[in-house]
Amino acid sequence: MRQIWITRVGPPEVLEVRDAPDPTPRAGEVRIRVKASGINFADIMARLGLYQDAPKLPAVVGYEVAGDVDAVGDGVSRAVGERVLALTRFGGYSDVVCVPASQAVLLPEGMGYEQGAAIPVNYLTAYQMLIQMGSLKAGERVLVHSAAGGVGLAAIDLCTIYGAEVFGTASASKHAMLRERGVQHTIDYRTQDYEAEVKRITAGRGVHIVLDAMGGMHWKKGYRCLAPTGRLVMFGLSSAATEKTRSVLALIKTLLQTPLFSFPPPRLINDNKALIGVNLGHLWDENAMLLAWLQRILAWYREGKVRPTVGARFPFTEAPAAHHYIQDRKNVGKVVLVP
Numbered sequence: 001m002r003q004i005w006i007t008r009v010g011p012p013e014v015l016e017v018r019d020a021p022d023p024t025p026r027a028g029e030v031r032i033r034v035k036a037s038g039i040n041f042a043d044i045m046a047r048l049g050l051y052q053d054a055p056k057l058p059a060v061v062g063y064e065v066a067g068d069v070d071a072v073g074d075g076v077s078r079a080v081g082e083r084v085l086a087l088t089r090f091g092g093y094s095d096v097v098c099v100p101a102s103q104a105v106l107l108p109e110g111m112g113y114e115q116g117a118a119i120p121v122n123y124l125t126a127y128q129m130l131i132q133m134g135s136l137k138a139g140e141r142v143l144v145h146s147a148a149g150g151v152g153l154a155a156i157d158l159c160t161i162y163g164a165e166v167f168g169t170a171s172a173s174k175h176a177m178l179r180e181r182g183v184q185h186t187i188d189y190r191t192q193d194y195e196a197e198v199k200r201i202t203a204g205r206g207v208h209i210v211l212d213a214m215g216g217m218h219w220k221k222g223y224r225c226l227a228p229t230g231r232l233v234m235f236g237l238s239s240a241a242t243e244k245t246r247s248v249l250a251l252i253k254t255l256l257q258t259p260l261f262s263f264p265p266p267r268l269i270n271d272n273k274a275l276i277g278v279n280l281g282h283l284w285d286e287n288a289m290l291l292a293w294l295q296r297i298l299a300w301y302r303e304g305k306v307r308p309t310v311g312a313r314f315p316f317t318e319a320p321a322a323h324h325y326i327q328d329r330k331n332v333g334k335v336v337l338v339p
Helices: 041-047 113-117 120-132 150-162 172-181 194-201 217-224 248-257 265-271 287-302 316-327
Strands: 002-006 015-019 029-038 064-072 083-087 096-100 104-106 141-144 165-170 185-188 207-212 226-234 274-277 310-315 334-338
Touching: 002 316, 015 316, 029 083, 029 113, 029 120, 041 316, 064 113, 083 096, 083 113, 083 120, 104 287, 113 310, 113 334, 120 150, 120 207, 120 287, 141 150, 150 165, 150 172, 150 207, 165 172, 165 194, 172 185, 185 194, 194 217, 207 217, 217 226, 310 316, 316 334
Parallel strands: 141 165, 141 207, 165 185, 207 226, 226 274, 310 334
Antiparallel strands: 002 015, 029 064, 029 096, 029 334, 064 083, 083 104
16 A cells, blocks of 8 residues: 655655555454545645644655555455445555544445545534534524635534624635625635624624634634624634744744633623633544534435535645645635545
């Protein structure tokens, strides 16, 4: 098999394709010949040495794949040849992976492999933030940062299903696409202050949910954007990864701007607001719950309500270019690796 290794902390060029023997599925596992692997920002943070959950380098990262089952372990009743998508606890940057059979879910009819690799992390994260923990309701207002990215478009789909009003930040070139996807209010983060825009559009009322993967000062700004009963959902620290190599200065700046003492319990009580933290990678032992969410998402896909978007695809040999593409903020939707 072929795998993409993060050989050391550094720029995208530290990614390297290596060969290894094909793994053999153990009892309870299936082996998948991978047709597409999803790239997530956590992979970039791992390459920069900023992701505390990543395996020790050198390592193969990757949380999601889609492909064909080509072998099964003892005690598995699954059929060779099944088209599946799967969550992987790292190792997804491979053209062959073994996973527990329960984590390999049949692709719905009509879904391609690349779309399948765009589903698990993005849509499960959006589901956890908006529905499971955010208690999204019809008519509520939601601010989605990086709205044209994979998680952003997934969140827009779910907001549309629930009848929410969406505010989305993105560069101006992506606004027409976002309006087509259902965003009512587009904000150019490069030229506009999203806090001021939210207050202006809502006549000072604010939004009910803010989805923030940036961290630092943005958590404080997001809190100020909330209406009473609002929920600030924090799921990343991307403002610490503004460079192609690890920047200690950017990390220190982000940490210094993090509002560690701005939201004491008495203030939350008096403001009638909530802080929510989300890390999908720490729910790996909640397999039954994740599968229930995933089956609901796939049911929405069959109904035409979920539209996983693959904005770019790169062969394994061009993995560094894929990381550059994401860090240059060029992507619309998911970026996938194709063996």
